[in-house]
Amino acid sequence: MSEQTRENQLRRKAVVLEYSTRRKQKEKKKKSKGLSARQRRELRLFDIKPEQQRYSLFLPLHELWKQYIRDLCGGLKPDTQPQMIQAKLLKADLHGALVSVTKSKCPSYVGVTGILLQETKHVFKILTKEDRLKVVPKLNCVFTVEIDGFISYIYGSKFRLRSSERSAKKFKAKGTVDL
Amino acid sequence: MAGPVKDREAFQRLSFLYQAAHCVLAQDPTNQALARFYCHTERTIAKRLVLRRDPSVKRTLCRGCSSLLIPGLTCTQRQRRCRGQRWTVQTCLTCQRSQRFLNDPDHLLWGDRPEAQLGSQAGERSQTTTAPAKCSSPRSSPPP
Numbered sequence: 133m134s135e136q137t138r139e140n141q142l143r144r145k146a147v148v149l150e151y152s153t154r155r156k157q158k159e160k161k162k163k164s165k166g167l168s169a170r171q172r173r174e175l176r177l178f179d180i181k182p183e184q185q186r187y188s189l190f191l192p193l194h195e196l197w198k199q200y201i202r203d204l205c206g207g208l209k210p211d212t213q214p215q216m217i218q219a220k221l222l223k224a225d226l227h228g229a230l231v232s233v234t235k236s237k238c239p240s241y242v243g244v245t246g247i248l249l250q251e252t253k254h255v256f257k258i259l260t261k262e263d264r265l266k267v268v269p270k271l272n273c274v275f276t277v278e279i280d281g282f283i284s285y286i287y288g289s290k291f292r293l294r295s296s297e298r299s300a301k302k303f304k305a306k307g308t309v310d311l
Numbered sequence: 312m313a314g315p316v317k318d319r320e321a322f323q324r325l326s327f328l329y330q331a332a333h334c335v336l337a338q339d340p341t342n343q344a345l346a347r348f349y350c351h352t353e354r355t356i357a358k359r360l361v362l363r364r365d366p367s368v369k370r371t372l373c374r375g376c377s378s379l380l381i382p383g384l385t386c387t388q389r390q391r392r393c394r395g396q397r398w399t400v401q402t403c404l405t406c407q408r409s410q411r412f413l414n415d416p417d418h419l420l421w422g423d424r425p426e427a428q429l430g431s432q433a434g435e436r437s438q439t440t441t442a443p444a445k446c447s448s449p450r451s452s453p454p455p
Contacts, residue, residue, distance in 0.1 A: 200327040296355035
């Protein structure tokens with residue numbers, strides 16, 4: 133009789149035999165253009181071992197930067213318009229510049245001077261004369277950049293962008309300029 | 312193209328970064344990380360501002376990991392024959408990504424053709440004169 137009951141049950145009800153929703157292959161192989169996580173794993177950033185690289189090795193880079201800025205401003209010492217230089221500095225690249233920290237909310241950062249090696253979104257990496265790599269956050273810091281007798285102050289809090297984005301962005305004077 | 316000012320500054324910045332990467336590598340051949348960082352910044356700027364680069368410059372940058380490719384140091388260059396033609400294969404040592412170029416003496420890049428030389432006068436101005444490294448120059452006419 134079990135067969136009869138089985139027949140009855142099967143005829144009236146819909147029985148779900150098995151789930152057949154296969155998950156689609158969402159894992160498309162990404163084009164090797166942007167392997168972001170893997171890229172970082174390969175230590176694209178600095179490693180401390182090249183601290184054997186002395187400060188003197190980066191002096192030619194600094195010379196190159198000076199020439200670049202002179203070329204950008206179009207003159208050695210234009211007595212005119214510091215504003216022009218400021219405007220150009222906003223779009224310019226600061227790698228290789230000699231920066232120093234003048235004001236900062238954290239007093240241990242004040243006075244750090246050296247060549248800028250890397251600029252990331254929040255941080256400057258500076259190599260000091262004693263061959264030490266200092267990582268200085270941009271927030272709440274004022275940096276000084278000097279070129280040919282022109283001293284410019286850079287308020288780090290407004291500069292919290294990756295250096296590549298900075299040349300694409302227009303800056304507005306917003307808020308107070310202070311630490 | 313009138314050569315707008317912002318573009319010229321951006322191109323100068325790109326060429327400076329390229330030269331800086333070369334300079335860093337010349338000083339210390341073992342540290343490629345910094346050169347790679349500069350080239351990555353360069354690539355991001357060019358992408359953000361949509362700037363065209365000269366193919367001879369593009370070929371020395373790896374597309375995968377954006378390191379500066381110098382044959383013998385950061386990449387290997389081999390001559391291979393494939394399907395009856397001779398190719399030059401460049402392989403980046405860090406990401407193992409290879410690029411193939413056809414060895415055809417008759418093949419002319421668009422930039423070298425005489426029709427494209429119209430914009431070359433605007434391009435001369437934006438080249439910096441500091442180092443003999445090649446810089447990217449703006450091309451005025453797009454390829455057909």
